[in-house]
Amino acid sequence: MSTVGTPQSTKLRYLVDAKGSRFTVRAYATGMLSAFGHNPTIAIPDVQGEVQFASGTLEDATLRIVIQAASLVVTDDISDNDRQEIERRMHDEVLETDGFPEIIYECSRASSIQKMAEDLYLVALNGELALHGVTRNLPVSARVTLKGDIVRAAGEFSIRLSDYEIRPVSAAGGTVKLKDELKLSFDISARKQA
Numbered sequence: 371m372s373t374v375g376t377p378q379s380t381k382l383r384y385l386v387d388a389k390g391s392r393f394t395v396r397a398y399a400t401g402m403l404s405a406f407g408h409n410p411t412i413a414i415p416d417v418q419g420e421v422q423f424a425s426g427t428l429e430d431a432t433l434r435i436v437i438q439a440a441s442l443v444v445t446d447d448i449s450d451n452d453r454q455e456i457e458r459r460m461h462d463e464v465l466e467t468d469g470f471p472e473i474i475y476e477c478s479r480a481s482s483i484q485k486m487a488e489d490l491y492l493v494a495l496n497g498e499l500a501l502h503g504v505t506r507n508l509p510v511s512a513r514v515t516l517k518g519d520i521v522r523a524a525g526e527f528s529i530r531l532s533d534y535e536i537r538p539v540s541a542a543g544g545t546v547k548l549k550d551e552l553k554l555s556f557d558i559s560a561r562k563q564a
Contacts, residue, residue, distance in 0.1 A: 384420040384521050384560035386435065391558040393417050395442070410456055416441030417452045419475075419519055421560050428491055428514065431480045435558075437473040441463045464531075464539055465502060472489040475508070489516050491525070504534045512556075519562040526555040 393414040416438040423431035440461055444453050461467045477497030484492040491514045499508040512525040530550045531538065539548050 380425040381422050382425055384421040385523055385563055386417055386421075387559045387561050388415065388417050391417055391556070393437075393476070393556045393558065394445070394554070396553045396555075398551070399473045400547055400549045411445050412442050413445045414551065416434075417558065419558075421523075428480055428483050428493060428516075429481075431477075431493070433495060433497065435475040439471055439473050440465040453555070459539060462479050464536055464537040470502050472500075475510075476500075477510075481509075486513075490514070491516070499534075501529075501534045506533055520559060521562075522557065522559045524557040526553060528553050533540070 375384035376399075379444040395412040396409065398409050403550050414437050417435060419433065419436075421431065421433050423429070425535050426506065442457075442460060442465070444456050444460075448456075469484045475497055479496070481496040482492075482494035484493055487561040493512050493514045495507060495510045495512060497510065508527070509531065510525060515522045522526050528551050529547075538550065541557070552553065
């Protein structure tokens with residue numbers, strides 16, 4: 371079959387704008403003294419990645435997001451000593467960033483796309499998250515807006531630390547520890563490349 375004269379769809383490429391994006395993690399305390407524990411909110415400032423899809427449609431969209439694990443920081447209004455201790459434990463004991471420096475989410479194709487309004491779509495991504503040396507399937511739903519040279523995706527999802535072979539963190543002799551589930555929320559902006 372000849373493809374001569376058949377229009378080829380142009381793949382558009384967008385790069386994540388870390389400064390125009392927001393990605394946070396929320397952890398929750400549990401245990402006997404959890405009422406006095408801290409439910410840290412963690413910012414992910416070093417987000418890189420790209421989105422590609424055919425011109426005029428989100429069909430066959432691909433996504434790759436790379437996070438530098440050592441960049442995660444606690445954003446709560448707490449003492450500097452508490453912040454430093456939580457960040458040290460998060461990097462050294464939880465994420466083990468020296469051995470696992472990157473967190474990667476990859477999706478080779480959007481599994482469902484529903485147009486909600488002129489520039490707004492509900493997109494189901496069936497991707498894989500590589501975290502702490504473990505890669506697992508992780509479906510994520512996102513509200514995607516296409517406006518000019520900007521694509522923006524927002525949503526939230528949860529992960530369980532145990533799915534990624536991350537051991538639970540505890541304090542105060544085990545009377546306060548973090549729940550296995552983390553809630554992540556994102557509002558990521560990407561700009562079209564020439």
